[in-house]
Amino acid sequence: MELKFNNRDPVYRQVIQYFKIQIAKGTLEPGEEIPSRRELANKLKINPNTAQRAYKEMEEEGLIFTEGNLPSRVTKDKQVLRAVREELIMEATETFIQTMHAINVSLDEVVQRVTDNYQSHLEEGEKDDRS
Structure with a gap:
């Protein structure tokens, strides 16, 4: 732990x-x-x-x-378990949005960077799975 x-x-x-x-x-x-x-x-x-x-x-x-x-x-309780996951996603999203807004990042740039970064992490995971 x-x-x-x-x-x-x-x-x-x-x-x-x-x-x-x-x-x-x-x-x-x-x-x-x-x-x-x-x-x-x-x-x-x-x-x-x-x-x-x-x-x-x-x-x-x-x-x-x-x-x-x-x-x-x-x-x-599946409803409680879903609510926990949703709460964590919302907290992370809110923090991320506040940070991006504070440094004046446009929505288009945020979406593009998140998409690129997410894809990169998926590809890294696939490489790790093949090792």
Whole structure:
């Protein structure tokens, strides 16, 4: 579990964002068991109360669920999983658009550069697959 914390955002929010990204990428599968709060705190070297707060919020958002004394698991709710992915896409898009707007890049140039760059990444991935 690799997570580099920044000094801007509360640690528990960064933990939640990490889990969202892992869920959206498919690294964490629906129904998959996640570390206990204590395990997470030890792995990330954070206060156990911070881990508890992150898990509490993720449960409230429906990202994870805990039944009785069993380990917490990633939700199986497809609607929640789609919403997580959509949220991450919208956040990344908004940041990108704000940056492009701030440096006065035209829509045509943005579209062309994104298209070219995306295609380049696809071609690189194909090369890697053939290696």
